[in-house]
Amino acid sequence: MTLTRYIYNGPQSGVTLRVDEARELLDVQLQPGKPVNLPADHEYTLVLLELKHLVLAPPEAKPASKTAAAPQKPGQE
Template identity: 90%
Template sequence: MKLTRYIYNGPQSGATLRVGDARELLDVQLLPGKPVDLPADHEYTLVLLELKHLVLVPTEAKPAGKTAAAPQKPGQE
């Protein structure tokens, strides 16, 4: 089961979702202004998005590693 991170902006609440092929249970606490991990394609998540209670948290792009430039010999510029 792949979860997506959102910021929840609705009333304080909680839910138990049936997810995955094995119909596992996922308990979530929904606290205003706090992040929550939910399955993006779940009906409950889609309803919360429609109600504007969820905002997707952008994934952090990892900065490209800087490679140190080789020291230049005197006279080579």
């Protein structure tokens, strides 16, 4: 099951979705302004998108790596 990250902008709610052929259950808490991971092709997700309760979340920023600056030689600035 592939999940897509969205920002939810509807009333606070919760839902249990049946996903995959194995009928796996996915419990989701929906809180206004918070990110949520949902299957993009699920009927429930499509309805929330149509109602404008979901927008794609921006990609998560990865922490910048901390690299040490090379020491400068005297007289270089």
